[in-house]
Amino acid sequence: MNAADASVETIQREMTAFARRARASAGRMHPELSLVSYTLLGHLEESGGCRATDLAAHYALDKSTVSRQVSALERAGLIERRVDPEDHRVQVLQLTEAGTHILAQVTESRRIAFRERLADWPAADLERFAAYLVRYNTAAAGAPPAAHASGS
Amino acid sequence: MNAADASVETIQREMTAFARRARASAGRMHPELSLVSYTLLGHLEESGGCRATDLAAHYALDKSTVSRQVSALERAGLIERRVDPEDHRVQVLQLTEAGTHILAQVTESRRIAFRERLADWPAADLERFAAYLVRYNTAAAGAPPAAHASGS
DNA sequence: CCACCAAGTTGTACTATGCAACTAGAGCGG
DNA sequence: CCGCTCTAGTTGCATAGTACAACTTGGTGG
Numbered sequence: 611m612n613a614a615d616a617s618v619e620t621i622q623r624e625m626t627a628f629a630r631r632a633r634a635s636a637g638r639m640h641p642e643l644s645l646v647s648y649t650l651l652g653h654l655e656e657s658g659g660c661r662a663t664d665l666a667a668h669y670a671l672d673k674s675t676v677s678r679q680v681s682a683l684e685r686a687g688l689i690e691r692r693v694d695p696e697d698h699r700v701q702v703l704q705l706t707e708a709g710t711h712i713l714a715q716v717t718e719s720r721r722i723a724f725r726e727r728l729a730d731w732p733a734a735d736l737e738r739f740a741a742y743l744v745r746y747n748t749a750a751a752g753a754p755p756a757a758h759a760s761g762s
Numbered sequence: 763m764n765a766a767d768a769s770v771e772t773i774q775r776e777m778t779a780f781a782r783r784a785r786a787s788a789g790r791m792h793p794e795l796s797l798v799s800y801t802l803l804g805h806l807e808e809s810g811g812c813r814a815t816d817l818a819a820h821y822a823l824d825k826s827t828v829s830r831q832v833s834a835l836e837r838a839g840l841i842e843r844r845v846d847p848e849d850h851r852v853q854v855l856q857l858t859e860a861g862t863h864i865l866a867q868v869t870e871s872r873r874i875a876f877r878e879r880l881a882d883w884p885a886a887d888l889e890r891f892a893a894y895l896v897r898y899n900t901a902a903a904g905a906p907p908a909a910h911a912s913g914s
Numbered sequence: 915c916c917a918c919c920a921a922g923t924t925g926t927a928c929t930a931t932g933c934a935a936c937t938a939g940a941g942c943g944g
Numbered sequence: 945c946c947g948c949t950c951t952a953g954t955t956g957c958a959t960a961g962t963a964c965a966a967c968t969t970g971g972t973g974g
Binding site: 613614615616617618619620621622623624625626627628629630631632633634635636645646648649652669670671717720721724725727728731733735736737738739740742743744745746747749 | 765766767768769770771772773774775776777778779780781782783784785786787788797798800801804821822823869872873876877879880883885887888889890891892894895896897898899901902
């Protein structure tokens with residue numbers, strides 16, 4: 611195995627290790643907003659409102675899963691649904707003020723946690739690391755890990 | 763917000779996005795070996811055998827969770843338990859040949875998937891990315907994201 | 915109008931997980 | 945040696961997230 615392969619293996623292992631911890635960590639940090647809810651809210655904020663189907667597609671989740679998450683978020687008053695006047699099947703999801711507020715809070719406290727862990731990193735390394743992650747995830751979104759199995 | 767903060771935020775968002783996908787992706791890739799099982803087997807291989815409590819501590823899982831995972835893995839014939847002769851409370855967990863084999867298979871196919879996504883990366887970037895991840899996870903292990911909340 | 919497709923919802927099942935209660939073994943002070 | 949306490953692990957119970965399948969409702973094209 612050459613150096614590049616070794617790096618790939620390290621990346622694999624470390625990404626995996628991180629992923630395994632993330633959910634639980636996120637839950638411990640913010641019992642009120644699970645990792646999934648957080649990402650859904652985040653997407654709504656970025657997109658400025660979208661359909662449940664869009665969320666499902668974006669996050670490779672089943673629409674039933676999204677439906678339930680959305681219900682929970684609506685019950686919690688963090689998002690609201692508006693029937694699209696042009697297509698009554700569609701519900702446009704949008705953050706409420708409470709949702710925007712909570713999202714900002716959680717984002718901030720997550721940022722603090724991350725910043726703690728990254729405190730002693732040189733700025734140049736942070737930038738490169740961030741860029742690598744973006745690049746990696748972009749590739750992953752286009753060609754998911756299951757590509758050779760799922761085909762989709 | 764300065765450039766470093768922006769990088770931190772990007773890192774946070776991208777790590778989160780990855781984490782959210784990882785479990786499902788791993789499951790689709792290898793229905794026979796969940797992400798958790800995979801990491802547990804991996805740890806057993808690395809450590810050359812350890813106790814359930816060690817696994818729980820290492821992965822910040824409840825011992826009951828580990829106990830069930832271990833039971834499942836044993837049922838599947840991938841690991842075996844041996845009572846420690848020096849302390850009959852302790853079960854030393856070790857990979858069986860079948861476990862070693864499956865682990866190698868899954869590792870290989872995961873590596874292929876990762877390599878696909880990283881195919882067009884220069885070797886130098888791979889190395890740096892890997893190093894960043896290791897560094898990040900090491901810091902995370904020492905000072906988990908919930909550090910400011912959990913204390914321990 | 916009817917057949918078909920698309921967006922969501924709901925029923926059901928499964929997995930991972932944590933907490934609490936429990937069992938069993940180890941170690942310690944009397 | 946006896947009980948107290950600690951540790952390792954198991955089990956009962958509850959919860960969250962997820963998928964799949966069946967269904968409801970609304971749009972579209974013949």
